[in-house]
Amino acid sequence: MSLSPAQRVFRFAPSPNGRLHLGHAYSACLNHDRAREVGGQFLLRLEDIDLARCTPELEASLLSDLAWLGLTPDAPPRRQSEHFADYEAAIAALRDAGLVYPAFMTRGEVKGFATLHEKREGRPWPRDPDGAPIYPGLDRDLTPDERRARIRDGAPFAWRLDMAAALARLEGPLSFTETGNGSEDEVLAEPALWGDVVLARKDLPTSYHLAVTLDDALQGVTDVVRGCDLLPSTSVHRLLQALLGLPVPRYHHHELILGEDGRKLSKSEGAASVRALGEAGLTPVDIRRMVGL
Structure with a gap:
């Protein structure tokens, strides 16, 4: 059974344990844009179960960067720690x-x-x-x-x-x-x-x-849009859905934004943050152009 546009729910689910980089920006924009195209919802989830590395300061920075990019969630964020x-x-x-x-x-x-x-x-x-x-x-x-x-x-x-x-x-x-x-x-x-x-x-x-x-x-997500590095994990998630009697969303695993060395961008390895790029004079339109949107 196909879903009506009003029923489509997308989510961006970063971990606030570092600065938002271009890979995050791409995934966030893709989720936001797809939700807007079909008249659905764009939700934010903060995957902050690592209480040692996820800090209020980094969460505030992440929210500020999303606002600067023009990405406004349709509901307050869900914090896993809560x-x-x-x-x-x-x-x-x-x-x-x-x-x-x-x-x-x-x-x-x-x-x-x-x-x-x-x-x-x-x-x-x-x-x-x-x-x-x-x-x-x-x-x-x-x-x-x-x-x-x-x-x-x-x-x-x-x-x-x-x-x-x-x-x-x-x-x-x-x-x-x-x-x-x-x-x-x-x-x-x-x-x-x-x-x-x-x-x-x-x-x-x-x-x-x-x-x-x-x-x-629990968030009613109908469309999971995330990086292709997580495609193999979907098999585990699909099993848990069956065991716990949970609904099964549609999946879209997108290509990753890679660094100059051809490797996946990483917060821990100092990938350039969206904030640093903005401070260097780039605009949200420039960021979208850099990630191919």
Whole structure:
């Protein structure tokens, strides 16, 4: 069933942990423009679950830059840090269904396990689409008593999705609509490529995968427009939608704005900010021209 224009909802979802750069500006403008073209809504979500790196000063800077670009959201921004209860409820539902378990291996320990295996066996350890070693699942088989004892002793842990158990709940393959190639394509979701992904931690009730999936549903997002680097993650999001009974938006994964070295722009590596470009005399029209809009 096609959606009427008034029902179309787009969102821009940056993390306020650095200055807005040209890649962000492109994605924000694309979401804004598509919403305006169809008479839909343009929403802003601040993905600020990293409370150490996301600061009020950087959030204020981000909002100021969006205003300077002429991008006005149609509702107050949703801050993920204000909605931890939503994520806790989702984890509780998955836990009650037996689909998540506490895993105690750290990211460094998983990497060390994979490196040791490769040296010993002489063949590569499987990796997820982002290139990280797949979690070996050693904690999946702990008994309930062993898990409780480790948690009682204060061991840090993450809630990982039991991928095999989750896939067993499905009645058939999952897919999603992708329009990034200029046509409506039905793409097969392959969540198994990610292994037992982290959905939350002991001290943080969510991860990117869980938060973005739940937020899109709670904000009524119908069209997810974001960078093509996130296309593989959509398989995990599609699985979570099925497990939690959430609606499935349409997806459009756009090309990335690359630096002179051909790499994706990064806040951590000092990509030129929109603010710096504005202070150098460029206008919002110049910014749009630079990103091909």
